[in-house]
Amino acid sequence: MGSTGEGLGRRDLIKRSAALGLITVPTMSFLSACASGGEDGSTKGPDKAPVTKENPFGVAKGGKLDVVVFKGGFGDDYAKAWEAAFDKKWGTTSSHLGTQEITGKLQTRFNGGTPPDVVDDSGAQKIKLDVLAKGGQLADLAPVLDAPSLDDPSKKVRDTLIAGTVEQGMQGGKFVALNYVYTVFGFWYSGKLFKEKGWTAPKTWDEFLDVCKKAKDAGLGGLAHQGKYPYYINVVIMDLIAKKGGLEAMKAIDNLEPNAFEGSAAALAAIEAVYEVVEKDLLMPGTNGLTHTESQTAWNQYKAAFIPSGSWLENEQLKQTPGDFDMQFLPVPPLADSKLSFEAIRAGAGEPFIVPEKAANKAGGLEFVRSMLSREWSTLFAQQANSLTVVKDGVDPNVKLRPGTQSAVTALKAAGDNTFNFLYPDWYSAMDTEIQDASNELMAKRIQPKEWIKRAQAAVDKAAKDPSAKNNHRS
């Protein structure tokens, strides 16, 4: 019997509505994420205590403090130790959340107007600072800088910080993020491997290529990089530009100038130098498609001579690194006739701590940040997280450092005031992403240096058109 109902049969109807229901499944998760809470009412903070020299923000005794930290390479034990110290001093009850999902956990709270009091906004799922700043969600931390230091009340907190910390935390001309961990960027190599093979650490880009060639002849890769995340190779490219063309070349990029890349001799020389590695086949095989852990682990297994990274590398690779690996830091070796010396390094503060503008206990948040900049808390951090902080001489000299961190400290001392740092990744997310895409194409040999320059300049020009670009400028 063959028959089909005219019009809409019951089965049809059910089937169709089921199908329509299914449609909502994939789209739903995004759409519901769009829903934000309504406008917030006035936030009620705890009663304020009178402002004194010891209590510059008027923190009330008792009350609550809500702390959220990124639980990444540094763990979150340090934060628990801080909170205990804070509670002891101020009689507060701290609530602690250590998480990797900063955006997931906090976006609704920011939208709803009930953010925590202190946030370590870091990791892959951090909320972009430029986005938060544009939305007026970040408290001005300048009062912390001008408050007396806990170690020496005759000094301002501002004067106890390593140079560049304040600049790094600026958004739209306001100091809104305290980048707490001091990081240096460059290449890393195994002291053991180099000793075995009789290689010396290169001081120029030509020597660097030489070692890469020797490595290739010995059956290893020369340069490994974290291909799935072109962020890392961009460190090399940008550092070569900054060294070749000096700080002016760096600022031209951060300030989105029309000749930041196109027409810049330094940029062209730098990108051609990086491309030479690709052209001469000195990359570790397959490195272009590997994640950071995959390529770093391969490097730890002596499959490549160099890898670029920040000084968190040692802590991140702790378990994969052989005991006698002897990790060593190397500033990016400059091109011939570079304006900056070999010793100059990209150094900057990372791991931004923020106090939300609408925090219930904003005074407590500010006081927490001030305490972080005391020697006591800084040493706590160094002990728990095996890394340096932005507090000058902030670590008790008795804390013993691992070889990689130690070599980074030595390099930092050699650099002295000769440090630099790019700001565009924090200021212009889209531009950063576009340059990363271009670098990925270059490393895979799909585009040529000239095309890279063109694409990088296009990204700069696009960012310059963004109305918010007016707010950022460095001199």
Next chain:
Amino acid sequence: MSQVATSRRRVGFIAGFLVLPLALYLTFVIWPYVQTFGYSFTNWSGQSPTFGFVGLDNYTALMKDEVFLGALWHNLLLLLFVPALTILLALFFAFMVNVGGRSGAGGVRGVRGSAFYKIVYFFPQVLSLAILAVLFGAVYRSDEGGLLNGFLIRLGLVDPAHPVEWLNEPDLVLWCLLLVVVWHGVGFYLVLFSAAMQSIPKDIYEAALLDGAGRAQTFVKVTLPLLWDSVQTSAVYLGIAAMDMFVLVSTMTSGQFGGGPDHHSEVMATVLMRNFLYFGKSGYACAMGVVMLVLTMILSLVTLRATRRERIEF
């Protein structure tokens, strides 16, 4: 009691049951849609309750956004291939394990060992997409440690100094992902089609056999027409999966929320997420969400319409 009163009461009774689910549905399904629609006309950053109204700006920008249009194209490609490949393979396997075998006495059964195959085919369905991404990440790994590369290098087909960077090759990446989806989906649809096939009366097959029909003929003339409803539903289902693809692309490919290399594996959902959470252009992302919704609805309706056939009942 009058009839009107009874029916009123009945309505009240039914409404009483429906109020709560309806309220939940309105709050958690319809209201977000409405909000999204509203936000798509603003420059909302996603991290702040304040925003300005920009009219249709987001939509006009969307029409010029090459990345989004590229992603749309990829979704359409997937829409073409994911359902077609999955359904064809699933149908073939289902036919083989159910009626593809030949036994001496003219019975209708699957190939030898079909009970075992049925279970094995279903395995991939047990894995979540997140596990699948890790698993195939190891298969496609770009150095000799990758399963595919290791295999090809052993065979001497690939130079160990230049392994194939599967997910970093613009021409390969989308097909690599397609393979994962198909691999994952076939098992489920095999079971679905198997169930449908088993409800087909054996005597129809026996009659076909007596008339001298071969396997291919039996499949085209008997099995497929009787399975048409299931195939149609599967096509809609798979089409929607092809419009999504977010989990696989975002975890397996390079770039913030995936889509790399250089946007060659971009799908609408990854572009949406990048704009929503990373670039702080949430209003713009909401416009993308609206476009996605409209497209998916149109496609579902078209699929159901275009595949409508005369139903054979048995």
